[in-house]
Amino acid sequence: MKTIKIFDPALCCPTGVCGxxxxxxxxxxxxxxxxxxxKGFPxxxxxxANDPAAxxxxxxxNQVLHEKGPEALPLVLVDGKVEKAGSYPxxxxxxxxxxxxxxxxxxxxPRNTLL
Known part of the structure; x- marks a missing residue:
């Protein structure tokens, strides 16, 4: 099973869907x-902002950030290989x-159940 890791830019919360x-x-x-x-996908x-060590x-x-800077975020790894940079999949x-x-x-x- 493939693993996906997404490296987000600095967001206000872990998902970025707040505010x-x-x-x-x-x-x-x-x-x-x-x-x-x-569905069980990792x-x-x-x-x-929360996990710079990762x-x-x-x-x-680290290499992509050194080459392209923070504009490369978000960055997506699939099975350890860079598949996408600069936008979400x-x-x-x-x-x-x-x-x-x-x-x-x-x-x-959601379905509206009101008549």
Whole structure:
């Protein structure tokens, strides 16, 4: 099973989906990760503000940051290899890497039961 590690820029909280101006892209990524984790896929996220040691310990991440600077974040490792830098993976990329259907990464919308 493939492992995914996401190295986030400095965010206000571990997921980055807090505060008055929530970025819809962070919400989409957090939702996809939640769904994938429920399916048993190993996905880790590291926030530069909360876990700077992880950025130093992973030589691939450290190298990219030295070459490209913080603009390279977010950075995604799949099985230890840099697969994406500078933006979050699309649902299609998550699906391709992990062998799932894209539609599985879209949460069910609540149904209105009021008549």
């Amino acid at each position: 008055p101006n929530v970025d819809p892209e962070l919400t989409r990524v957090a939702s996809a990760i939640f769904i994938l984790e429920k 996905i880790s996220r590291y926030n530069l 950025f130093v310990e992973h030589k691939e991440v 699309s649902n299609e990329e998550f699906a391709s890497w992990l062998g799932v259907e894209v539609k599985e990464l879209t949460p069910d919308k």
